[in-house]
Structure formats: C-alpha cells, structure tokens
Amino acid sequence: DADVTQTPRNRITKTGKRIMLECSQTKGHDRMYWYRQDPGLGLQLIYYSFDVKDINKGEISDGYSVSRQAQAKFSLSLESAIPNQTALYFCATSVGEGTEAFFGQGTRLTVV
Amino acid sequence: QKEVEQNSGPLSVPEGAIASLNCTYSDRGSQSFFWYRQYSGKSPELIMFIYSNGDKEDGRFTAQLNKASQYVSLLIRDSQPSDSATYLCAVSSNYQLIWGAGTKLIIKP
Numbered sequence: 001d002a003d004v005t006q007t008p009r010n011r012i013t014k015t016g017k018r019i020m021l022e023c024s025q026t027k028g029h030d031r032m033y034w035y036r037q038d039p040g041l042g043l044q045l046i047y048y049s050f051d052v053k054d055i056n057k058g059e060i061s062d063g064y065s066v067s068r069q070a071q072a073k074f075s076l077s078l079e080s081a082i083p084n085q086t087a088l089y090f091c092a093t094s095v096g097e098g099t100e101a102f103f104g105q106g107t108r109l110t111v112v
Numbered sequence: 113q114k115e116v117e118q119n120s121g122p123l124s125v126p127e128g129a130i131a132s133l134n135c136t137y138s139d140r141g142s143q144s145f146f147w148y149r150q151y152s153g154k155s156p157e158l159i160m161f162i163y164s165n166g167d168k169e170d171g172r173f174t175a176q177l178n179k180a181s182q183y184v185s186l187l188i189r190d191s192q193p194s195d196s197a198t199y200l201c202a203v204s205s206n207y208q209l210i211w212g213a214g215t216k217l218i219i220k221p
Contacts, residue, residue, distance in 0.1 A: 041213050042214060090155055097207050100158050101202070103155035105154075
C-alpha cells in the first residue's frame with residue numbers, strides 16, 4: 001500500500017462545482033503539501049501545513065482551500081471549479097525543513 | 113521570488129552514454145538539493161539528494177553541487193531506455209522546496 005494516498009485518482013467535474021481532493025498518509029510526517037502541475041511547468045505549491053493547526057498559503061492559493069483534519073489527513077477543495085484548474089494535483093509529505101518530499105500517486109482533475 | 117531553472121529539453125542521449133542534467137538556483141541560502149525522476153502522468157520519485165559541495169555518487173547516478181556558482185547537476189552513466197523521463201530539480205528555500213520545471217530526457221536505443 002502507498003504511504004501517501006490520494007483520492008480520487010481521476011475526476012471530471014463541471015464548471016462551478018465544488019470538489020474535494022483527499023490525501024492521507026501513513027508515514028507519520030507532520031508536514032503536508034498540495035501541489036499542482038501543468039504540462040511543461042514545475043510543481044506549484046498551493047497550500048502547505050506543518051501541523052494540524054498550522055496552514056499556510058502557497059504561491060497559487062486563489063480559488064483553493066484546505067483542511068487538515070488530522071496529522072494524517074489533508075484535503076484540498078476547489079470552491080467553484082473553473083477550466084483552468086484542469087491539472088495534475090499531488091499531495092506530498094515531509095519530515096522536516098529541507099528534507100525530501102514523498103508524493104502521492106496524483107489526481108488528474110478535468111474541469112469542463 | 114526564489115527560482116530554480118532547468119533546460120526543458122528534450123535532451124536526447126544514445127543508450128550507454130552519459131546524460132548530463134543541469135539546474136541553477138537563485139537562493140544563496142539554500143542548503144538541500146534534490147533530483148527527482150518523473151515518468152509521464154506519474155508522481156515524482158527521489159533519485160538523489162545532496163547537501164555539501166562536491167560530488168555524491170549512487171550507482172549510475174552522480175549529483176554535483178557548486179554553491180558558489182549556484183548550480184547542481186545530475187550525471188547518469190550508462191544511460192538506459194528506462195531512464196527516459198522528466199528530471200525535476202528541487203531546492204530548499206524558506207521552509208519549502210522550490211521546483212524547476214524539469215528536463216525531459218530521451219534515451220535512444
């Protein structure tokens with residue numbers, strides 16, 4: 001079983017709909033991240049959390065919100081999906097500052 | 113805005129040759145440097161990390177770091193078709209990792 005699990009793996013949704021992407025981890029890491037990846041671009045940080053009570057905006061947080069329900073769970077919501085939010089979304093964890101990131105399998109989201 | 117730059121490629125290398133991938137970064141305070149491999153549609157996976165100036169070798173992979181010149185490179189010896197992927201450089205900066213856009217590597221049989 002994967003240490004970092006994302007659900008769903010694929011999702012097609014309509015413009016204006018609210019959608020939630022979920023991430024859970026069994027690695028015991030405090031730090032969790034949500035990234036977005038568009039073709040030809042690097043990973044862009046949406047939100048990150050260093051513990052349950054510490055949530056921070058990344059470089060592209062507009063149109064997104066997050067919830068850290070527990071140390072092991074970090075959810076990303078698109079309040080009102082728009083087509084340019086079509087992308088590959090990754091959840092990641094790390095044990096501390098300057099350490100490697102461990103990724104989930106990714107969620108391919110299409111907004112039509 | 114802290115930046116990490118990579119040549120997008122594609123970089124085409126014959127099978128068995130050495131592939132050389134490069135990355136430059138802007139934050140002089142960066143302490144940790146990572147190379148990830150990403151197959152199309154899959155998640156990034158860690159290949160190498162390096163913290164100190166110089167070379168670090170792991171099997172067919174060598175990471176090279178030059179903090180004075182602010183670049184980090186990855187050498188892949190005896191390149192195999194299975195090495196064909198996009199290679200992402202990541203650099204620690206202000207409590208997070210900053211990612212390059214990646215270099216697409218193609219190994220030709």
